[in-house]
């Protein structure tokens with residue numbers, strides 16, 4: 001099946017163009033290795049415990065509904081500074097973040113029987129540094145963008161905190177110049193799947209829903225939002241996830257380069 005008559009391609013960023021999963025995983029591994037050596041625990045168990053404690057803690061804050069609406073996950077909270085963004089909640093997050101990081105790591109250690117706040121604080125600062133060292137991008141990202149550039153208007157539609165998403169982009173400086181527009185949910189004020197941010201994107205592009213195509217890895221945000229406004233959606237399903245019939249993408253691909261076959265005219 002070919003997709004015809006499109007003028008613009010809207011891309012999600014994390015785990016669609018940027019390999020954020022791998023960055024986070026490797027940052028956890030490096031930090032947990034250090035923690036394991038210092039405390040005599042198993043690094044994999046420490047990672048699992050910290051992820052669990054971080055999630056629970058993050059969900060307990062009054063900022064949780066906001067972070068959920070904007071699309072900022074607990075592990076982004078472990079390295080974000082939240083210095084930008086106009087909403088009041090970003091100032092709360094900025095204040096919460098240092099304590100959240102320290103507490104998540106300290107509780108993770110404690111879950112393994114290690115009561116060491118000082119080590120928790122140390123690991124809490126190591127993790128952001130490890131994450132910042134690993135701005136991974138998929139091999140195929142630039143091949144795909146090169147093939148599309150000049151033929152379509154390109155827009156990046158990403159959920160997240162403004163300073164964190166910009167920092168991720170700064171980590172791969174070759175990426176930004178491909179895009180005619182970059183929209184970050186934390187700047188706009190509402191995240192995918194809200195129809196409003198998709199309409200905002202179409203306005204910036206000067207297109208109708210028919211003329212755009214949304215490409216992303218997440219059914220509940222990228223695909224649902226595109227479907228809601230009547231835009232063609234392409235689900236990048238790299239890991240063979242099984243979906244139910246609640247959210248049905250127009251197209252499904254296992255590799256980003258398959259997008260070029262769909263769009264080939």
Ligand SMILES: [Mg+2]
Nearest residue numbers: 012014015217
């Ligand atoms: Mg994504």
